[in-house]
Amino acid sequence: MKVNVHFSPLHSDELYFTAKTTVVIDVLRATTTVLAALHNGAKEVIPVNSVEFAMKVSVNSFGGQTLLGGERNTKKIEGFQLGNSPLEYSKEAVSGKSIILFTTNGSKAIVKAKFSETLLLCSFLNVKSVAAYLANLNKDIEILCAGKTGSFCIEDTICAGRLITELKNLKGEELELTDSSKASVILDNAYGNDLQKVLSECEHGKLLIENGFQEDVNYCAQVSVMDLLPSFNNGTVKPLKIP
Amino acid sequence: MKVNVHFSPLHSDELYFTAKTTVVIDVLRATTTVLAALHNGAKEVIPVNSVEFAMKVSVNSFGGQTLLGGERNTKKIEGFQLGNSPLEYSKEAVSGKSIILFTTNGSKAIVKAKFSETLLLCSFLNVKSVAAYLANLNKDIEILCAGKTGSFCIEDTICAGRLITELKNLKGEELELTDSSKASVILDNAYGNDLQKVLSECEHGKLLIENGFQEDVNYCAQVSVMDLLPSFNNGTVKPLKIP
Structure with missing residues (x-):
């Protein structure tokens, strides 16, 4: 069982992920935000890799049942109902809704890995559950860090390291x-x-705090507080039903 | 004085490096090999990013004064006089010669950073000298790891870390x-x-040892044994004359 980490989606072509088992990590904040949304009863999250495509999908959706969420330069996009703060994705806001999500790094990373056989979303919030599921699945794993505008960011890499350590606790020397x-x-x-x-002092964390998102940073630093396994399939992310 | 590390040349466009101070690191083996060549009296090293271009440059050169060096999949290229093993670049082989060098990762990384104002080559062999020079230069620094076929490799990153630690010893808190x-x-x-x-157990080191290059790996693990500062200028790498 081999585990590989990509520090940024820029490295790899989307065909690289074909038929693979992939875990996308964007601690600050996209995968954390998707977890918050699903935890609070959102029906599904539809990650997109451009604002234009978000608009297009939104036009074809039933009014009231679909929300546009996401950010550019950490801020909510004009005309969108939600930003990329997990704290905005409350029960009141998202329960029963489909959410179209565009973010600078995370949603693009998810779309990049769309040809994976299994594609899970991970952040510190669900790292233990993801490890348990993957240990049981027993396949080679590609961990794709969303990074920060194409380059390395330390918080996603640390989360990848945490996931691997959890896997190692379960699989021992089998892990390559x-x-x-x-x-x-x-x-x-x-x-x-x-x-x-770490999340307050890393480059992306500092930027978020400068823009008023200290509470988001605190929220994203919670470890293994959710059992959810957000899984991408046919264009949408839903919680995986574990048999 | 800000220091940034690129784990692979794939991340960045060549224009990114325009007018910057850049250090290229390819521990296994290109920057180590260039150091060995210059240490043993090579007149210059001409890094190229394709075998075809190596051939073209070679045709325009005076016979006997120019050698073709490099590798594909760790092995010497057919028709080339030298591989990419630093041990081949002895005084007898290279003294007074111009060497056209093509390698899978290192020579391409150097060419990628060609628009830098200052472009130095570093490996463990000269890490202290590079740090001393840069501390004195007192400019922001981009460290470009050659990586392994476009992705992260641990030995170049550790060498980058060593260079930064040496810089920190000289500049203290000034370093961002x-x-x-x-x-x-x-x-x-x-x-x-x-x-x-580390060099024997990393991915690239294991591949080299499998191909019979254990001695190369040992050679590349020597720390700060040379004062040379290989500097790229107008297409060729020569030792920088320190005033």
């Missing part, structure tokens, strides 16, 4: 790690014990 | 680190104390 997987584990071990601090 | 720079330092601290082991 690539260079990038080893690096992720080392970064989590060296740096991941105070997540609130 | 991006997420990728912080990660490089952590990886060096956690992993870099036994370089022989």
Whole structure:
């Protein structure tokens, strides 16, 4: 069982992921936000890789049942009902709704990996559940970090390292790690014990705090508080039903 | 003084490096090999990003004074006089010669950064000298790891971390680190104390050893044994004359 980590979606062509088992991580904030939405009863999340496509999908949807969510430069997009703050995705706002989500990094990473056989979304909030599911699935894993506008970001990598460590606790020596997987584990071990601090001091965290999102950062630093497994299939993300 | 690390040349467009101060690292083996060549009296190294271009440059060169060097899949290329093993670049082989170098990762990374104002080549062999020069130059620095066929490799990142630590010893708090720079330092601290082991156990090192290059791996693990500063200018790499 081999585990590989991609520090950014720019590296790989979308065909690379064909028939693979992929986990997309965007700690700040897209995969955390999808978890919040599904946790609060959203019917589904439809990730898109352009604002134009978000608009197009939205026009074809039933009014009132579909919300547009997302951000550009951390801020809500004009004409969208929701930004990319997990705190906005409350029960009142999202219960029973379909959400079309566009974000700078996360939604694009999910769309990039769309040809995966299994495509799960992970953040610190559900890292233990994702590890348990994958340990049971027992296939090679590609972890795709959304990164920050095409390059490395430390918080996604630490979350990847945490996922691998959880997997290692379950699978032991069966796990084969690539260079990038080893690096992720080392970064989590060296740096991941105070997540609130890491998420506040990393480049993306600092940008969010400057823009008034300190509470989001705190929310995203919660570890293994949800059992949800958001799974992408035929264009939409829904919670995976575990048999 | 800001330091940024690129884990692979795939991330960035060549125009990104325009007028910047860039350090290219390819521990296994291109930048180590260039150091060996210049140390043993090669007149210059001409890095190229395709075998075809290597052939073209070679045809226009004076016979006997120019050697073709490089590899594909770790092995010497047919018709080339030298491979990419630093041990081949002995005094007898290279003294006074111009070497046209094509390698899978390193020579391409150098060419990618060709618009830099200052472009230095670094490996463990000259890491202290590069740090001393850059500390004195006092400009923002882009460290470009050659990586392995477009993705992350741990040995270049550890070398980047070592370079940053040496810089920090000289500049202290003046140094501003991006997420990728912080990660490089952590990886060096956690992993870099036994370089022989790291270089033998990383993905690229294992491939080299399988292909008979254990001695190369040992050679590349030497730290700060040369004062040379290979500098790229107008298409060729020569030792920088320090005033």
